[in-house]
Every structure is written in C-alpha cells, then in structure tokens.
Amino acid sequence: MVAAVGERRLPPEIFRLLRDLIYEYCGIFFAEDNAYIVHRRLMPRLEALALVDFAEYYRYLRSCDPASRKLELEEIVDRVTTNETYFFRESYQLTAFRSEILPELYDKRPRGKRLSVWSAGCASGEEAYTIAILIQETGLFDDWDVRVFGNDISRRCLQVARKGQYGRNSFRATDDKLVRRYFREVDGKQQVRDEVRALVSFGQINLMDEQMMRLVGDVDVVFCRNVLIYFDTAARKKVISSLHGKLVKGGYLLLGHSESLINLSTAFDLVHLKNDMVYRKP
Numbered sequence: 001m002v003a004a005v006g007e008r009r010l011p012p013e014i015f016r017l018l019r020d021l022i023y024e025y026c027g028i029f030f031a032e033d034n035a036y037i038v039h040r041r042l043m044p045r046l047e048a049l050a051l052v053d054f055a056e057y058y059r060y061l062r063s064c065d066p067a068s069r070k071l072e073l074e075e076i077v078d079r080v081t082t083n084e085t086y087f088f089r090e091s092y093q094l095t096a097f098r099s100e101i102l103p104e105l106y107d108k109r110p111r112g113k114r115l116s117v118w119s120a121g122c123a124s125g126e127e128a129y130t131i132a133i134l135i136q137e138t139g140l141f142d143d144w145d146v147r148v149f150g151n152d153i154s155r156r157c158l159q160v161a162r163k164g165q166y167g168r169n170s171f172r173a174t175d176d177k178l179v180r181r182y183f184r185e186v187d188g189k190q191q192v193r194d195e196v197r198a199l200v201s202f203g204q205i206n207l208m209d210e211q212m213m214r215l216v217g218d219v220d221v222v223f224c225r226n227v228l229i230y231f232d233t234a235a236r237k238k239v240i241s242s243l244h245g246k247l248v249k250g251g252y253l254l255l256g257h258s259e260s261l262i263n264l265s266t267a268f269d270l271v272h273l274k275n276d277m278v279y280r281k282p
C-alpha cells in the first residue's frame with residue numbers, strides 16, 4: 001500500500017525501512033495498514049530538515065551523526081506515540097491497589113519501611129501522581145521512605161509530567177474532593193501540591209533499552225498500562241522480562257484492562273483480588 005498525503009508519497013519499501021527503525025528503537029510496531037499514520041505524522045520532518053522525500057529522510061537517519069540520529073528518533077517517537085492518559089484511570093484496579101495491595105505491602109514490609117512504585121510508560125505523569133495520591137490516601141506510609149518513579153520515552157511528555165500542571169481533560173475521572181485536597185489552581189490549571197510532588201520523580205527511559213533499564217532500582221509494584229498494546233510479541237516479552245527482573249519477590253505487576261500475559265510470560269502468578277485480577281511475582 002502507498003500512503004498518499006500531500007505531494008510526498010511514502011513508498012511501501014521506505015515505509016518498511018522507517019517502520020523497522022522505529023521498532024528497533026522503541027518496540028512500537030506499525031502494520032502496513034497503519035502506514036498512513038507514519039506518513040502523516042512524519043511529513044513535517046521533511047519540511048523541518050529541508051529534505052526532498054522520505055527516501056532522503058531514511059538516508060538522513062542512517063547517515064547522520066549519532067547525536068542527531070538520537071534527536072531525530074526522539075522527534076519521531078514524540079510524533080508517533082499515543083500519549084493518552086488521565087488521573088484515576090481504570091478505577092477498579094486502583095481500588096485494588098489502594099485497599100488490597102498497599103495494605104498487604106504495609107503488613108508484610110518486604111523491604112522494611114521502604115515502598116517503591118513504578119509507573120512504566122507514564123506519559124504526561126497523571127498515572128504516577130495518581131499512585132502517589134493513593135499512597136497518601138491510605139494514611140499508612142507517612143513515616144516510610146516512599147518513592148514513585150515515572151518513566152517515558154517521550155521527552156515532551158516528561159516536561160509536562162515534571163511541571164505537574166493539568167487542564168480539565170486530565171480530571172475526567174477524578175473526584176472533586178481529591179482535586180481540592182491534592183491540587184491548587186495556578187493560571188487556570190490544576191497544580192499538583194508539593195507534598196505529592198515530593199514523592200514522585202520522572203526519567204526518560206526507553207523500556208526497550210537494557211542499559212537504560214539498569215538505572216531503575218527494585219520496586220514493589222509496577223504499573224505498565226496501555227503501553228505494551230503498541231508493541232509486537234517479541235518486544236512485549238522483552239519488556240515483561242525486564243519488569244519481572246525489577247520487581248521484588250511478591251511484587252505486583254498491573255497491566256491495562258485490555259492487556260494480559262497470555263503467550264508472553266509464565267513467570268507471574270495471576271492473583272484474584274476482590275477488586276481486580278493482577279499479576280504477582282512468586
């Protein structure tokens with residue numbers, strides 16, 4: 001299939017080469033019938049780099065110096081990734097986290113009075129702050145060393161996450177009481193309060209990059225929701241195996257509601273909690 005937007009066409013063979021580059025870099029896989037997405041979203045890069053067509057763009061990516069290549073791959077990722085997220089997404093799972101998983105970790109104390117939770121593929125940060133708010137809401141961990149870490153491959157998303165200021169769209173599933181308790185209004189937006197921000201840090205980490213993944217320490221719980229859906233099976237297996245390596249014994253893996261470990265990993269137990277089914281490292 002030849003995607004045709006504007007005058008510069010994306011021939012199928014160049015689409016495949018670009019698609020493979022994107023896949024190698026971040027695990028996101030575009031099937032042939034999604035060529036139009038790659039075409040439409042990368043077209044502005046030809047203008048920006050004053051390149052004649054996509055073949056030249058591909059040659060540029062192959063031949064430029066490593067620093068420019070990394071920058072351009074980041075540009076591509078910012079354009080082709082789906083960064084949709086909001087506070088308190090998938091409430092039944094968050095109820096399980098708050099009222100079942102956190103109290104269990106409090107009782108068992110697998111790492112003393114330390115609690116680490118990872119939002120893997122955190123987009124603009126709403127998930128990481130939601131986790132921190134839920135930890136505060138339990139009232140159990142006030143004298144613990146609590147760390148919530150959010151990572152994403154997208155620098156643009158991480159800038160928003162670090163700023164911690166959000167518009168109305170991010171609060172479509174948030175109780176007003178929680179907004180009043182954990183946010184304050186700044187310039188017409190809601191700013192995450194400092195006591196929540198103090199628990200959360202963000203880093204640019206590509207889940208497919210083993211070297212970068214070494215920067216993440218052991219965690220009690222990993223949320224990796226609505227990230228792996230964009231990957232193919234090989235990339236999913238690789239990421240799940242890395243997440244498994246980071247979890248402590250008895251630690252939990254929480255995937256998105258449409259995701260499961262079927263055909264990906266047998267290294268986790270499926271645990272039926274009252275509010276949700278989750279994965280636990282034996």
Ligand SMILES: C[S@@+](CC[C@H](N)C(=O)[O-])C[C@H]1O[C@@H](n2cnc3c(N)ncnc32)[C@H](O)[C@@H]1O
Pocket residue numbers: 025026027028081082083084085086089120121122123124127151152153154157205206207208224225226227256
């Ligand atoms: C749809 S958002 C999900 C956000 C959040 N987890 C949620 O469920 O609301 C998917 C995020 O995964 C990120 N992502 C995709 N590939 C990635 C990779 N290889 N490493 C890190 N993050 C990645 C994207 O940049 C995007 O922000």
